[in-house]
Amino acid sequence: MKSRPLPINSTFGYGPVILTIVLAMALRIVSWPIEVAVFNPDWVLLVLIYWSLAIPERVGIFHAWTFGLLTDVLTGRLFGQYALAYSLVIYICLKLHRRLRQFPVIQQALFIFFCLLLSQLLLFLVKNLQHPAQLKATFWLPVLTGTFCWPLVFTALRFVRLTRRLK
Amino acid sequence: MSLHRILIRLELKSSKEHKKRNIAIKLLFTNGPSINTRLLVAVIVSCALLATEHRSQRLDPLRAVLSFFVDPIKYLVDFPSLLLRQTAESINTYAELKKENEDLREQQLVHQTRLLKFAALEKENIRLRALLENSFKLGEQVLVAELLSVKTAPYEHIVLVNKGTRFGVHQQQPVLDANGVVGQVFRALPFSSEIMLITDPNHAIPVQVNRNGLLTIAVGSGQLNRLILPFLPNNADIHPGDLLITSGLGGTFPQGYPVAVVDEFTSQPNKPFANITATPKAHLDRNRELMIVWSNSTPVPLISKPITNENEIKAAADK
Numbered sequence: 001m002k003s004r005p006l007p008i009n010s011t012f013g014y015g016p017v018i019l020t021i022v023l024a025m026a027l028r029i030v031s032w033p034i035e036v037a038v039f040n041p042d043w044v045l046l047v048l049i050y051w052s053l054a055i056p057e058r059v060g061i062f063h064a065w066t067f068g069l070l071t072d073v074l075t076g077r078l079f080g081q082y083a084l085a086y087s088l089v090i091y092i093c094l095k096l097h098r099r100l101r102q103f104p105v106i107q108q109a110l111f112i113f114f115c116l117l118l119s120q121l122l123l124f125l126v127k128n129l130q131h132p133a134q135l136k137a138t139f140w141l142p143v144l145t146g147t148f149c150w151p152l153v154f155t156a157l158r159f160v161r162l163t164r165r166l167k
Numbered sequence: 168m169s170l171h172r173i174l175i176r177l178e179l180k181s182s183k184e185h186k187k188r189n190i191a192i193k194l195l196f197t198n199g200p201s202i203n204t205r206l207l208v209a210v211i212v213s214c215a216l217l218a219t220e221h222r223s224q225r226l227d228p229l230r231a232v233l234s235f236f237v238d239p240i241k242y243l244v245d246f247p248s249l250l251l252r253q254t255a256e257s258i259n260t261y262a263e264l265k266k267e268n269e270d271l272r273e274q275q276l277v278h279q280t281r282l283l284k285f286a287a288l289e290k291e292n293i294r295l296r297a298l299l300e301n302s303f304k305l306g307e308q309v310l311v312a313e314l315l316s317v318k319t320a321p322y323e324h325i326v327l328v329n330k331g332t333r334f335g336v337h338q339q340q341p342v343l344d345a346n347g348v349v350g351q352v353f354r355a356l357p358f359s360s361e362i363m364l365i366t367d368p369n370h371a372i373p374v375q376v377n378r379n380g381l382l383t384i385a386v387g388s389g390q391l392n393r394l395i396l397p398f399l400p401n402n403a404d405i406h407p408g409d410l411l412i413t414s415g416l417g418g419t420f421p422q423g424y425p426v427a428v429v430d431e432f433t434s435q436p437n438k439p440f441a442n443i444t445a446t447p448k449a450h451l452d453r454n455r456e457l458m459i460v461w462s463n464s465t466p467v468p469l470i471s472k473p474i475t476n477e478n479e480i481k482a483a484a485d486k
Binding site for chain 2: 025026029030032038040060062064073074075078083084087088091094129130135136138139
């Protein structure tokens with residue numbers, strides 16, 4: 001992210017952040033045919049990562065935790081597993097956001113890959129706790145597709161952020 | 168001299184502004200607990216939530232409250248397909264509608280004639296059960312719910328319908344379609360509920376062979392057109408083509424609804440159990456309308472209960 005940090009008194013509110021996350025949640029549960037559905041990446045986490053890198057003073061761990069909890073309800077998982085995964089990943093992003101902003105998008109995507117892998121690993125552990133050894137290898141595919149989708153998410157949300165700030 | 172003063176003043180001013188800005192930034196960042204503390208709190212609370220829900224149902228009210236925010240998203244995602252269906256329905260031609268109407272009337276006639284005998288059979292069944300000093304079960308009530316075209320997890324057979332606790336839906340209710348058993352209500356939220364299909368790998372349903380009453384359990388395979396019967400011995404009396412119906416054991420599913428048809432039987436001589444698979448009767452991947460069933464499972468005693476309680480004896484004596 002080459003852009004300057006946001007001015008403190010900017011009118012940039014939470015509106016676009018919430019709107020994009022709701023959109024990501026909708027994308028998360030769109031009823032694709034099963035062949036496509038196994039590739040469906042974790043859009044909510046991608047969007048959260050973007051906002052935590054772009055405006056870390058506004059999107060923090062508790063926001064990630066709250067949206068994680070809502071994702072739990074949305075996808076009918078055990079309560080708290082997405083909340084746990086999201087807050088951990090966003091913590092790492094917040095710790096490293098100054099360095100990550102300097103990276104080119106491709107290099108960021110590599111970092112995103114490890115973030116998504118961490119999140120999926122946590123989900124895997126919780127799932128295994130519930131009913132062990134029933135997941136196929138396709139469980140890990142969303143990590144890869146999420147990595148490939150990062151440039152797309154980055155460009156789209158950057159566009160949203162810049163247009164909103166101009167107003 | 169004046170220039171010097173002005174310069175100093177300017178410098179002072181800028182440094183003041185800088186300080187102000189710094190303070191503002193500091194205030195922003197030191198507002199509230201540090202990031203490490205926040206993470207610790209978030210992790211502890213999530214783990215507590217996970218542990219609580221893993222063991223009990225105590226968090227269901229919280230889930231219901233949060234679903235108020237989330238359920239609109241489900242309906243939003245479902246909206247395009249709803250619109251598509253409605254427009255497709257509204258541009259049917261007159262001839263098509265007429266033909267469909269005729270077909271439906273014909274079907275209705277067939278069903279009506281079948282029902283003619285049903286009332287007599289039901290009465291006879293009750294009388295026979297009375298002879299056996301048995302109790303009979305009351306009929307069932309159904310609620311038609313429509314599927315939401317939403318996919319929450321690709322590797323699980325869980326579907327969402329548009330009726331929830333607002334309509335009195337509750338957990339573990341059986342769900343049927345016109346052809347057979349579909350599954351059971353896995354979780355009921357205020358405006359939607361999650362239904363686990365019988366083919367989910369975590370689902371098992373007690374069944375019996377309609378031909379001879381052989382009891383067993385049908386387990387989901389993870390494929391939409393396949394159930395597995397893992398607990399029958401190699402010499403079990405079961406053939407391809409046998410109809411499996413719910414046995415009513417376990418109390419979740421009412422007795423007598425068709426579940427699946429056996430399509431393969433291979434005995435495994437070196438193993439204790441045979442390899443048997445069945446195809447579900449319900450159209451799990453095609454139907455949009457599902458029926459949620461309230462089975463009145465309290466049996467009606469046909470012979471009066473023997474009086475055991477002392478108070479009841481007194482009350483009877485008073486009468």
